[in-house]
Amino acid sequence: MNATIYLDHNATTQPTADVVAAMTDTLLHCWGNASSAHSMGGEAKSRLVKARAQVAALLGASPAEIVFTSGATESNHMAILGALTAQPGKTHIVSSTVEHPATLKLLEQLEALGFAITYLAVDEQGRLDPAQIEAALTPQTAVLSLMWANNETGALFPIAAAAQIAKAKAVWFHTDAVQAVGKLEVDARQIPFDLLSVSAHKLHGPPGIGALFVRKGVMLPPLMFGHQERRRRGGTENLPGIVGFGEAAQQLGQTWRADAAHMQALRDTFEQRLMQRFPDVRINASAAERLPNTSNFAFGHIDSEIILDRLDKAGVCASSGSACTAGGTEPSHVLSAMGQPPEKALSALRFSFGSGNTAAEIHQVIELLQGIVEPLLHEMAATA
Incomplete structure (x- = not known):
């Protein structure tokens, strides 16, 4: 196999040619400061305004509700810390056991x-019962923060129900929508979330740029002080990144529905063929509502790192949900929260498909997996 097959789109995505071109043009020809009063500053500000409108349109928001950040980690921190700062008498936060490490840390x-x-618990399929949310919120709760879609399993949380529950109890609601935007309908006009995080590099935009949606009327204080971003996020704007984000958002607004259908067809075909070849394969969160592009699966107790290493050498880029630390590999906190013992959690692989993947690539990967996994299963059976 010569060409790389990239199946790790939940980790990051390749910027499109139009995104790269827009960023390059900005770096070369529009390098003024958007806060400057002269003509170069005015051109920079014009591009900033355009990009803000493009991102807002993707989210069903108004441009005034978009605050550009360095990425989703900053957006998540800004939302949670801002909610606490704005409500000094409230000292309680509700979240879940399967959030992204950026939130959990x-x-x-x-x-x-x-x-x-x-920390709200999930069931063995990664699902969250809305009744738990209602029971957890108290008069001391400053913010409810939940991911929209899990980055490892693709399992979806009941965001619409969560938003309504939080609204009824006058609790701020923040959702980390990094994995949802571009794969699901995310519309601020339909669901009353107060705060929403998004990241450009998961949307075929550049890394190092993201945004926080702040609903009109939510008085969110800044983490970094300054006049930029309507005084909500100080510091000179990363204009090339913002322009690239805007271009990616505009493209995605036109294509995401078709892209999602294509990715789901690939994911479903992959899982069907996988189960035909390996009847004992375990597909995690298969009974939950999932992202259209994500498959998390395992072959018995085979260490996922062995399979991933051999796939990588064959030109296939994929991942596991395990965290590598100085002391070795730790099981996925998501799968552990779903009740899986360490040996099962350490065997999981995640394939996350993108709009550029093809049916031919699925066929190649299935053949490769058969050549890699069958000998390993035989070895395990022989030593059992």
Whole structure:
């Protein structure tokens, strides 16, 4: 196999040619500061305004509700810390056990500082019961923060129900929609979330740029002070990144429905063929509502790193949900939260398809997996 088959789109995506061209043109010809009063500053500001409108349109928002950030980690932190700062009498946060580490690490720090954190549990399919949300919110709750779609399994949370519950209890609601935008309908006019995080590099835009949607009327204080971004996020704007984000958002607004249908067809075909070849394969969160592009699966107790290494050498880029640390590999916190023991969690692989993947690539990958996994299963059977 000569060409690389990239199946790790939940980790990052390739910027499109139009995104790269828009960014390059900005770097070469529009390098003024958008805060400057002269003509070059005016041209920079014009591009900033255009990109803000493009991102807003993708989210069903108004441009004034979009705050550009360095990425989703900053957006998540800005939302949660801002909610606490804006409501100094409230010291309780509700989230879930399967959030992205960018959120969980912040919550750990806040807990160490004395804030009360309630982590909602998921079932064996990665699903969250809305009744848990209602029971967890109290008069002391400053913010409910939930991911829209899980980055490892693709399992979806009941975001519309969560938003309504939070609204009824006058609790701020933030959703990390990094994996949802571009794969599902995300429309601020339809679901009353207060805050929403999005990242450009998951949308065929550049890394290092993201946004936080802040609904009109939500008085979110800044983390970094300055006059930029309507005083909500100080610092000179990353104009090339913002322009690239805007271009990616505009393209996606036109194609995401067709892209999602294409990715789901590939994912479903892959899983069907996988189950035909390997009747004992375990597909995680298969009974949950999932992202259209994500498949998380395992072959018995075979260490996923062995399979991933051999796939990589054959030209296939994929991932697992396990975290590599100095002390070795830790099981996925998501699969652990779903009740899987460490040996099962360590065997999981994640394939996340993109709009550029093809049916021919699916066929190639299935053949490769058969050549890699069958000998490993035989070895395990022989030593059992």
